[in-house]
Amino acid sequence: MSATARPGTGRLAALLRDAAVPVASVVLAVLIGSAFILASGRDPVLAFSALFQGAFGGPRQIGETLMRSTPLILTGLAVAYGFRAGLFNIGAEGQLFLGGLAAAWLGIVMAGLPWWINVPALLLAAAVAGAAWAYVPGLLKARVGAHEVITTMMFSYIGRYLVSWLVTGPLKAPGQIPQTAALPPESTLPRFSDVFAFLPASRAHLGILVAVAAAVATWWLLERTPLGFEARAVGFNPLASETSGVSVERTTVSALCISGALAGLAGGVEVMGVYGRLFDQFSSGFGFTGIAVALLAKNNPLAVLVAALLFGALSAGAGTMQLEADVPQKLVLIVQALVIFFVAAEWIVRWAIRRRRKAEVSGA
Amino acid sequence: MPILELQDISKAFPGVLANDRIGLTLDPGEIVGLLGENGAGKSTLMNIVYGLLAPDSGRIRVDGRPVRIRSPRQAIGLGIGMVHQHFMLVEPLTVTENIVLGREPSRAGVIDFRAARSRVADLSRRYGLKVDPDARIRDLSVGMQQRVEILKALYQGARILILDEPTAVLTPQEVVELFRVIRSLVAEGLAVLFITHKLEEVLSAADRIVVMRDGRVVGETRPQETDEVGLARMMVGREVVLRVEKAPAHPAGPVLEVRGLGVADDRGLPAVRDVSFTVRGGEVVGVAGVDGNGQRELIEAVVGLRRPREGTIALSGRDITRMGAREAIAAGVSHVPEDRHRRGLVLEFDVAGNLILGDHRRPPFARRGVLQAAAIADNARRRIEEYDVRTPSARTPAGNLSGGNQQKVVLARELGRKPKLLVAAQPTRGLDVGAIEFVHRRILAARDAGTAVLLVSLELEEILALADRILVLFGGRVVSEVPAAEATAEGLGLLMTGGGAGRGRESGPGGTA
Numbered sequence: 001m002s003a004t005a006r007p008g009t010g011r012l013a014a015l016l017r018d019a020a021v022p023v024a025s026v027v028l029a030v031l032i033g034s035a036f037i038l039a040s041g042r043d044p045v046l047a048f049s050a051l052f053q054g055a056f057g058g059p060r061q062i063g064e065t066l067m068r069s070t071p072l073i074l075t076g077l078a079v080a081y082g083f084r085a086g087l088f089n090i091g092a093e094g095q096l097f098l099g100g101l102a103a104a105w106l107g108i109v110m111a112g113l114p115w116w117i118n119v120p121a122l123l124l125a126a127a128v129a130g131a132a133w134a135y136v137p138g139l140l141k142a143r144v145g146a147h148e149v150i151t152t153m154m155f156s157y158i159g160r161y162l163v164s165w166l167v168t169g170p171l172k173a174p175g176q177i178p179q180t181a182a183l184p185p186e187s188t189l190p191r192f193s194d195v196f197a198f199l200p201a202s203r204a205h206l207g208i209l210v211a212v213a214a215a216v217a218t219w220w221l222l223e224r225t226p227l228g229f230e231a232r233a234v235g236f237n238p239l240a241s242e243t244s245g246v247s248v249e250r251t252t253v254s255a256l257c258i259s260g261a262l263a264g265l266a267g268g269v270e271v272m273g274v275y276g277r278l279f280d281q282f283s284s285g286f287g288f289t290g291i292a293v294a295l296l297a298k299n300n301p302l303a304v305l306v307a308a309l310l311f312g313a314l315s316a317g318a319g320t321m322q323l324e325a326d327v328p329q330k331l332v333l334i335v336q337a338l339v340i341f342f343v344a345a346e347w348i349v350r351w352a353i354r355r356r357r358k359a360e361v362s363g364a
Numbered sequence: 365m366p367i368l369e370l371q372d373i374s375k376a377f378p379g380v381l382a383n384d385r386i387g388l389t390l391d392p393g394e395i396v397g398l399l400g401e402n403g404a405g406k407s408t409l410m411n412i413v414y415g416l417l418a419p420d421s422g423r424i425r426v427d428g429r430p431v432r433i434r435s436p437r438q439a440i441g442l443g444i445g446m447v448h449q450h451f452m453l454v455e456p457l458t459v460t461e462n463i464v465l466g467r468e469p470s471r472a473g474v475i476d477f478r479a480a481r482s483r484v485a486d487l488s489r490r491y492g493l494k495v496d497p498d499a500r501i502r503d504l505s506v507g508m509q510q511r512v513e514i515l516k517a518l519y520q521g522a523r524i525l526i527l528d529e530p531t532a533v534l535t536p537q538e539v540v541e542l543f544r545v546i547r548s549l550v551a552e553g554l555a556v557l558f559i560t561h562k563l564e565e566v567l568s569a570a571d572r573i574v575v576m577r578d579g580r581v582v583g584e585t586r587p588q589e590t591d592e593v594g595l596a597r598m599m600v601g602r603e604v605v606l607r608v609e610k611a612p613a614h615p616a617g618p619v620l621e622v623r624g625l626g627v628a629d630d631r632g633l634p635a636v637r638d639v640s641f642t643v644r645g646g647e648v649v650g651v652a653g654v655d656g657n658g659q660r661e662l663i664e665a666v667v668g669l670r671r672p673r674e675g676t677i678a679l680s681g682r683d684i685t686r687m688g689a690r691e692a693i694a695a696g697v698s699h700v701p702e703d704r705h706r707r708g709l710v711l712e713f714d715v716a717g718n719l720i721l722g723d724h725r726r727p728p729f730a731r732r733g734v735l736q737a738a739a740i741a742d743n744a745r746r747r748i749e750e751y752d753v754r755t756p757s758a759r760t761p762a763g764n765l766s767g768g769n770q771q772k773v774v775l776a777r778e779l780g781r782k783p784k785l786l787v788a789a790q791p792t793r794g795l796d797v798g799a800i801e802f803v804h805r806r807i808l809a810a811r812d813a814g815t816a817v818l819l820v821s822l823e824l825e826e827i828l829a830l831a832d833r834i835l836v837l838f839g840g841r842v843v844s845e846v847p848a849a850e851a852t853a854e855g856l857g858l859l860m861t862g863g864g865a866g867r868g869r870e871s872g873p874g875g876t877a
Contacts, residue, residue, distance in 0.1 A: 225734055
């Protein structure tokens with residue numbers, strides 16, 4: 001029996017097989033979305049072509065799509081990493097807020113230092129803050145078995161309202177609006193068009209590079225290090241992991257912390273790249289959309305890039321669709337929901353098949 | 365006239381012909397043993413009879429009339445009852461509630477528990493299946509739960525009873541009791557078909573034996589016309605050594621030294637009490653006992669999965685009492701767990717990944733915090749070859765392999781790191797004769813290479829075949845130590861249930877009915 005790696009065609013076949021359901025889910029979601037548009041008396045072809053134009057029709061549109069995809073890549077990675085270790089980090093939103101808070105606060109404190117110190121330091125601080133916010137639920141899970149769905153969710157509320165209070169109180173900048181002071185330029189992630197003068201203006205910022213690097217790093221961590229090996233082992237079979245000397249407790253805590261760090265990074269990147277300051281509504285539920293992104297990507301860090309791009313494009317193109325095809329922006333939410341529905345349904349179908357097979361095998 | 369008749373039943377799954385023109389008859393008052401290795405197609409056939417699978421072709425007759433069985437419900441309607449290997453009982457409910465579940469006698473829409481209870485009591489008396497109708501399932505022993513399953517089938521009007529590997533989970537005493545029950549069932553005119561891969565069982569319990577291999581019926585015989593060797597040959601298709609040749613042991617110095625060990629179970633109750641023993645390099649010490657007499661806690665303490673309450677464990681003179689599993693592995697303790705699916709393997713991981721579990725942080729598999737793909741692949745290639753693991757590739761998920769090959773992966777990993785001590789718990793559970801032979805050979809080879817082996821098994825045959833010395837565990841204590849040469853199954857059986865001379869007369873958790 002050969003132990004050599006499969007030839008390229010085999011890998012390609014496996015990739016296509018894995019991608020089949022997510023792609024089919026997206027196609028089905030678009031078809032059903034079209035039915036809704038038809039039912040309301042509009043033209044679905046016009047609507048989706050407007051949506052596409054709005055997302056990819058020009059440099060400004062592409063930039064908008066990239067900008068909107070950036071936090072989703074990071075929150076998608078956060079949720080995916082948790083899932084791979086068998087943990088459902090439903091509280092990425094709260095960790096994201098903490099990451100945003102850390103970057104906004106430190107960005108002002110460190111004003112005046114060179115950007116090459118500030119940018120890495122702020123990103124690191126955002127990640128650490130997100131990890132810290134996930135650490136407590138991780139510890140609770142490992143020590144007393146408190147379910148992470150409950151605890152990360154609760155911590156999510158605490159994080160959100162903590163930020164709410166800070167931006168209306170202690171950290172509020174002078175003026176009417178509840179927000180922090182603007183970060184100095186050396187504490188921000190600049191737009192591509194500001195760095196490279198030859199690029200057309202758009203809202204895309206260097207944070208996308210951070211997100212892509214994080215995706216590659218997450219993939220590498222999961223697939224190429226003992227730490228990721230243990231996380232996956234515990235995710236599949238904690239008992240066998242324990243028997244092989246893997247500490248399930250430590251792995252649980254470290255996996256939630258890494259997940260939280262990625263979510264925190266999303267918050268930091270958003271504050272540093274888009275708004276240059278922190279305010280109450282700076283996240284439009286990126287932490288929750290991250291769950292959808294991870295599901296669509298089947299928890300594969302590299303596929304998260306594609307899934308996040310799709311969700312980013314839907315959100316970027318929605319405005320144009322409303323303008324040109326008179327289809328409400330909310331249709332995008334329907335399409336997103338349908339995508340998740342079909343991807344999740346596949347899980348249910350597979351799960352049912354596996355149970356049936358198990359029943360047959362156990363009759364062995 | 366046969367009560368059940370199968371003709372030319374065929375069923376194909378993608379890539380495998382699970383049943384190939386199977387013919388089988390069953391008469392009232394008859395016990396037929398369906399013998400075959402795992403994967404021979406026995407369960408496929410039974411699932412067809414029970415309506416869980418549809419055959420591609422072939423005919424089924426019940427009482428001479430052709431029938432089509434599309435669901436278990438129809439099968440039950442035709443008088444076919446099935447007791448699965450894994451029981452389908454609702455644990456928090458009582459015996460009576462479980463038996464009537466789905467067919468509750470009711471009056472004006474309300475369940476008539478009095479009627480249900482008395483019908484259950486009737487059945488239980490009639491067939492000598494003693495069981496408390498008001499006990500909760502979760503409080504019953506496995507043997508008792510099986511009785512409830514049989515009663516449930518009878519309650520549903522079964523005339524044909526199919527038992528799928530009924531003895532796999534039973535103690536030797538419970539097996540004897542089960543066969544007595546089966547006798548009384550056929551005396552009442554029922555027909556029983558039981559599936560097994562254990563040779564001695566069909567020989568002692570069946571009236572007729574049907575042997576399957578590779579989806580076909582390869583032979584039919586009667587117990588008085590054959591013996592274990594003949595059956596094994598028929599089943600595997602080649603000569604099989606049922607009892608591996610064993611050279612005399614040449615024990616060296618002590619490797620595992622357990623002194624005054626006390627271990628608590630999950631509920632905090634003492635499960636192992638004041639146990640002391642030594643395993644020397646180059647010998648196999650067998651631990652015999654009825655399930656639940658402290659074996660699991662003893663093993664877990666030795667391999668670092670459970671902190672002992674008192675006593676010491678030393679490995680080659682080094683204290684490992686307080687070590688966790690990771691340090692124990694590093695110190696030289698290997699462990700073949702009792703349940704390879706739950707503890708031995710990560711079924712979703714590929715074979716290569718499973719072969720490095722536990723060593724995945726050490727060179728050559730990891731260097732400076734990075735997994736070394738080449739070393740991992742190289743290790744997989746060597747182990748797969750050395751242990752003859754039948755797998756399409758090293759990248760195949762372990763869950764796709766047969767039970768025997770899965771166990772080879774576990775053995776290859778645990779023995780591959782050249783341990784000082786091998787703790788093997790039920791190493792051949794659920795394996796067929798060919799694979800058992802292989803596992804036994806490997807364990808003895810490790811012994812002969814100087815490894816100390818602690819073998820815990822519920823199968824006395826296995827203990828007698830492999831061990832050089834035998835400890836009998838009862839009620840958490842070692843009640844006897846017997847040199848293997850002087851041990852017999854009968855003598856050990858008596859000691860295991862607290863009988864025999866010496867200590868261990870006090871009651872323990874191991875009492876069986």
